[in-house]
Amino acid sequence: MLALLAMSGAARSAAPEDGASCIALSGKALAAHSVIQSATYASPGETVAGIVIDVPFCRVVGVSTPTSDSHIGFEVWLPPASSWNGNFRGEGSGGSAGALSPGPMSDALKAGYATMSTDNGHLTDPKDPLGGSSQAWAYHHPQKKIDWAWRALHVSTVAAKLIVRRFYGRAAHKNYFIACSAGAHHAIMEATRFPQDYDGIVAGAAPWSWTGLMIYHTWNSIPALKDPSALSAESVQILARHMIEACDKLDGVQDGIIADPRRCTVDPIAFQCSDSAQTDCLTPAQVAAARHIYAGPTRSDGKRLMPGQVRGTELGWVPQLTGPHPGGSSWDFWKLTVFNDPNFSNVDFNFDQDTDRALATRIDGSTLPQVYDERPNFDAFRARGGKFILFQGWADPVITPLVDLDFYNRIVTRYGQAATDDFLRFFLLPGMGHCSGGVGISHIGAATGAPLQDDVAHSMLRALDAWVQNDAAPSMFVGAHIDESKQVTATRPICRYPLEAQYSGHGDTKDAANFTCRASAPLPPQPM
């Protein structure tokens, strides 16, 4: 019955052979322990995975089981041969990534791509209070941990590319992967471990050291776990307002945005209440919490485990770092993924002993960092002509921009600036939050939001395609701030790091035309 319905839909909206070749995929086994569970033709107007689709396509649902403990779900959406642009695009997911990404897949489909996303080896339990951060699925399941860390995206990609070949009778001309946050972690895994999988990648807020990110989230959540008054909606508003007042003009433009927060080194002690100041100020516990979060996780011998958070991110701290289970994915990571100890609580995390214990933990014979962390080794990816656009919001309250910057600097150390520019370029967006949003400048495609225009000057996706296909590397994009009523209130160049957008000194500071990408002035000494 399902097949008949699918056939009738196909007959209405695409060549009959598309529907027939779609349904013929159903039940087919693929290499690498992958099988197609169903293949049905979807018609315009149908709701698929909660999204109303306005183009016809072949919806392929598959599963990969590279180990007996694995169950990696994935979907591949294939436009009719007549409207296929000849290319393939994988779409990443966020959080602990137990879900497909139908929204981005729908966007890829509309742009003519064959597209895929994977659940990374588990489905988020809708009843779990931690939602997408829960890791009950990982408890005593080492192979599922490996699936999540790097294997699921690879096997899903291999299977999806085989499905593309079967449906269209040929491989995609180019293969791209688009992601942010946890999906960007997977993107780096692909480029460094499986460089043949993708020709080009756009990835943002990329936690290259997942273990470091978990330590960082745990560290940042300690102050409010120990004293809920240390972070409140009111206190972070006071702190954020004072930081903006102190640092807004350091970038030459008074616009409410701290363009490069490394220039903002104010000690929050300046905003502590005193005999003469009793309002619009912070308690000693609130000052201590802010200092702790800016400093970043540090061992008792002074060794830094991860870069700290930057100033200008404070408004996003409360949802991330307060409540009964703060710290995002890190809440379940130690007890269920690493220590297999459901009684472990992050409030007891010892940044000396527990860090050592965690980093020495083995998963199927490999250490935790060997499974979860990446190294800046893009040798094979760049040798085969791979291109990588990395982006990060300067006001990301979830993943400190300094961790992407650290990774980028390691890549430049390995290859040199010129050789790095040939295969990987880094774009930092002033005032943008986690993958999108915030007070600043964004909207250059992918997770950052729809670009002002769908061309290489405005869209990272268009630019990636031009870089891969024509070797035209992107130097800058024109980004925007778009307000709640969807009005563009400012435009600004988003420059290839290490360049930054500098105001010419003349004309409207809300107009990108009055800025140019230039080398930045030396930074002040960084605090702590």
Ligand SMILES: [Ca+2]
């Ligand atoms: Ca400013």
